[in-house]
Amino acid sequence: MSQTFNNTQPIYLQILQRLCRQVVRGEIKAGDKLPSVREMAILSGVNPNTVQRVYAELERLEIAEARRGLGSFITEDENRLRRLRKQLKNEQVESFIADMAETGFSPEEILEGVREKLLDNKSGRGV
Amino acid sequence: MSQTFNNTQPIYLQILQRLCRQVVRGEIKAGDKLPSVREMAILSGVNPNTVQRVYAELERLEIAEARRGLGSFITEDENRLRRLRKQLKNEQVESFIADMAETGFSPEEILEGVREKLLDNKSGRGV
Amino acid sequence: MSQTFNNTQPIYLQILQRLCRQVVRGEIKAGDKLPSVREMAILSGVNPNTVQRVYAELERLEIAEARRGLGSFITEDENRLRRLRKQLKNEQVESFIADMAETGFSPEEILEGVREKLLDNKSGRGV
Amino acid sequence: MSQTFNNTQPIYLQILQRLCRQVVRGEIKAGDKLPSVREMAILSGVNPNTVQRVYAELERLEIAEARRGLGSFITEDENRLRRLRKQLKNEQVESFIADMAETGFSPEEILEGVREKLLDNKSGRGV
DNA sequence: GTGGTCTAGACCACC
DNA sequence: GTGGTCTAGACCACG
Numbered sequence: 001m002s003q004t005f006n007n008t009q010p011i012y013l014q015i016l017q018r019l020c021r022q023v024v025r026g027e028i029k030a031g032d033k034l035p036s037v038r039e040m041a042i043l044s045g046v047n048p049n050t051v052q053r054v055y056a057e058l059e060r061l062e063i064a065e066a067r068r069g070l071g072s073f074i075t076e077d078e079n080r081l082r083r084l085r086k087q088l089k090n091e092q093v094e095s096f097i098a099d100m101a102e103t104g105f106s107p108e109e110i111l112e113g114v115r116e117k118l119l120d121n122k123s124g125r126g127v
Numbered sequence: 128m129s130q131t132f133n134n135t136q137p138i139y140l141q142i143l144q145r146l147c148r149q150v151v152r153g154e155i156k157a158g159d160k161l162p163s164v165r166e167m168a169i170l171s172g173v174n175p176n177t178v179q180r181v182y183a184e185l186e187r188l189e190i191a192e193a194r195r196g197l198g199s200f201i202t203e204d205e206n207r208l209r210r211l212r213k214q215l216k217n218e219q220v221e222s223f224i225a226d227m228a229e230t231g232f233s234p235e236e237i238l239e240g241v242r243e244k245l246l247d248n249k250s251g252r253g254v
Numbered sequence: 255m256s257q258t259f260n261n262t263q264p265i266y267l268q269i270l271q272r273l274c275r276q277v278v279r280g281e282i283k284a285g286d287k288l289p290s291v292r293e294m295a296i297l298s299g300v301n302p303n304t305v306q307r308v309y310a311e312l313e314r315l316e317i318a319e320a321r322r323g324l325g326s327f328i329t330e331d332e333n334r335l336r337r338l339r340k341q342l343k344n345e346q347v348e349s350f351i352a353d354m355a356e357t358g359f360s361p362e363e364i365l366e367g368v369r370e371k372l373l374d375n376k377s378g379r380g381v
Numbered sequence: 382m383s384q385t386f387n388n389t390q391p392i393y394l395q396i397l398q399r400l401c402r403q404v405v406r407g408e409i410k411a412g413d414k415l416p417s418v419r420e421m422a423i424l425s426g427v428n429p430n431t432v433q434r435v436y437a438e439l440e441r442l443e444i445a446e447a448r449r450g451l452g453s454f455i456t457e458d459e460n461r462l463r464r465l466r467k468q469l470k471n472e473q474v475e476s477f478i479a480d481m482a483e484t485g486f487s488p489e490e491i492l493e494g495v496r497e498k499l500l501d502n503k504s505g506r507g508v
Numbered sequence: 509g510t511g512g513t514c515t516a517g518a519c520c521a522c523c
Numbered sequence: 524g525t526g527g528t529c530t531a532g533a534c535c536a537c538g
Contacts (some may be wrong), residue, residue: 010513047515052527068392069523069525071132088230093240095222097248103215104152107245113220116243118234121224122530136323137537174538261520264528290510301530306512323465323510323538342484347494349475351502357469358406361499367474368495372488375478391522428523 001046012053015044019054023063023074024085034064034072139180142171146181150190150201151212161191161199266307269298273308277317277328278339288318288326393434396425400435403456404444405466415445415453 005011018028031123037055039050054104055072058064066072075081100110149155163168164182168175182199185191189207193199202208227237260266273302276282288294295302309326312318316334320326329335353365403409415421418436422429436453439445443461447453456462481491 012513021230037527038525048253049516049528050514053513055526066526067523068521068527071525085231089227089232089236089240090244092223092226092230093244096219097241099219100216103148103219104212105216107249109216111238111241111245113216114224114238117220117224118238122234139537176538180537264526264531275484291512292510303513303531304529305464307528309511320511321538322512325510339485343481343486343494344489344498346477346480346484347498350473351495353473354470356390357402357473358466359470361503363470365495365499366490367470368478368492371478372492376488393522430523434522 003046012057013048014051015040015046015051015054016057019058020063020084020088023081024088028074029077030078030081031076032074034074036071138173139177139184142173142178142181146185147190147211147215150208152213154202157201157205157208158203159201160197161185161201163198175242265300266304266311267302269294269305269308271309273312273340274317274338277335278342282328283331284328284332284335286328288328290325392427393431393438396427396432396435396488397438400439401444401465401469404462405469409455411455411459411462412457413455414451415455 002086005014012035019028028034034055035043037048037051040051040054044051055064058072059066061084062075062077063084064072064074097110101107102114105113141160146155146161154217155161161182162170163203164175164178167173167178167181171178182191182193185199186193188211189202190211191199224237227240232240273282273288275376282288286310289297291302291305292303294308298305309320310319312326313320314330315338316329317338318326318328319350351364355361359367400409400415400422409415415436416424418429418432421432421435423426425432436445436447439453440447442465443456443458444465445455454501478491481494482488
């Protein structure tokens with residue numbers, strides 16, 4: 001199942017983000033084995049070097065660790081994964097609010113805009 | 128005053144965004160003349176080619192227009208600028224919510240996260 | 255002038271270490287431009303990708319920063335470079351002492367061993 | 382009790398080093414029998430192949446010898462073990478000083494750095 | 509010209 | 524089999 005990637009962001013970052021999100025959503029759990037570099041390369045329709053880079057980055061972020069000859073594994077430290085969730089939430093909210101403020105929207109406008117859009121989505125699904 | 132730019136996004140996009148925001152915030156008004164390409168290049172500490180690209184993009188977005196021999200001017204169509212404001216707001220909110228949902232946060236968590244961060248900022252400034 | 259590298263450590267780490275040491279020794283100064291990736295690749299007799307990796311690591315360590323279209327530059331923050339010097343000193347001393355202690359040498363033996371070897375070197379040169 | 386190993390150095394070298402140190406510290410004595418390859422593999426939480434390699438290396442260094450049907454034994458030559466101690470000390474001190482000099486530290490700085498760190502450790506333990 | 513990303517294919521040590 | 528490093532060569536956007 002080869003994947004499609006958008007062109008504005010490096011592929012390795014897109015795969016990294018996808019994996020982080022799967023971890024945060026609980027689809028990948030503490031201690032889980034990741035597909036081998038070569039497997040993941042085929043799954044993603046990408047060169048093994050690119051996957052290698054992703055896994056190295058995951059290790060640097062202390063989200064995964066490589067065990068030689070065995071494979072790459074999500075850290076067993078569940079606290080680390082909980083921190084990752086908070087961290088991603090915080091980063092995304094922070095950068096969104098900074099952007100909105102930069103563009104000249106007041107805190108009230110920001111909050112209201114988010115609330116409206118969430119309601120839209122809900123009713124959109126409901127109907 | 129030469130500026131600093133981050134490396135993850137093209138400089139021309141950063142300048143473009145800055146100009147859009149100045150327009151939306153009302154710092155630059157309908158009909159205003161923009162600095163010449165050369166002036167803006169010096170102001171921003173950037174290559175004239177880069178500014179040229181920004182102005183071309185502003186024109187494509189119908190936010191500014193070049194008048195031969197006179198320079199570049201923000202459109203006089205105030206409705207266009209009001210639409211720009213709504214459009215930027217909508218785009219930013221939409222992509223933020225999509226990202227948060229993708230990462231596995233519930234609508235409640237999203238709204239609450241935004242509310243908290245806005246309060247943080249307010250009290251932070253207050254102190 | 256192509257270089258020789260030892261086999262026990264990755265080439266990119268050897269180049270990284272060499273550059274760090276040149277910075278610490280003051281042979282490369284704050285704000286200096288590094289050779290371009292391609293130049294350095296030729297200088298070092300190594301593939302450009304390998305140099306790229308070194309420069310990326312230098313950036314992650316906040317020792318250098320890349321400016322698009324211009325080249326890579328040592329940070330202008332001299333404090334950062336002073337901290338680098340202390341950091342390298344500390345790391346090397348710490349890991350040495352930990353190793354020696356692990357091998358069963360007493361603090362007195364360690365200090366004495368270092369002193370003797372330093373005197374040896376000095377008289378060795380003097381003679 | 383399975384062990385943890387770092388990833389930067391081969392596991393077999395880490396085990397080898399650990400055994401050398403136990404010998405030098407006198408925890409393992411001349412003539413002592415080493416655990417069988419299988420026992421050691423289980424003790425260390427490691428593949429028997431890896432232990433095999435360690436024992437072969439110990440034999441090459443004339444620190445241990447395999448006796449067919451009986452197992453592996455530390456050499457009974459106590460002089461050999463004393464020489465091993467000196468050799469390890471010498472190697473470690475030498476490479477440390479060479480590294481520090483390479484990084485641009487003067488002999489005085491090196492000695493002082495070691496002295497300080499040793500005092501730190503002592504007071505650290507004392508508190 | 510510059511840095512950055514990606515592919516294809518190779519080799520290595522380790523388990 | 525695994526992860527990790529390296530080369531050769533390509534392409535891209537940016538300045």
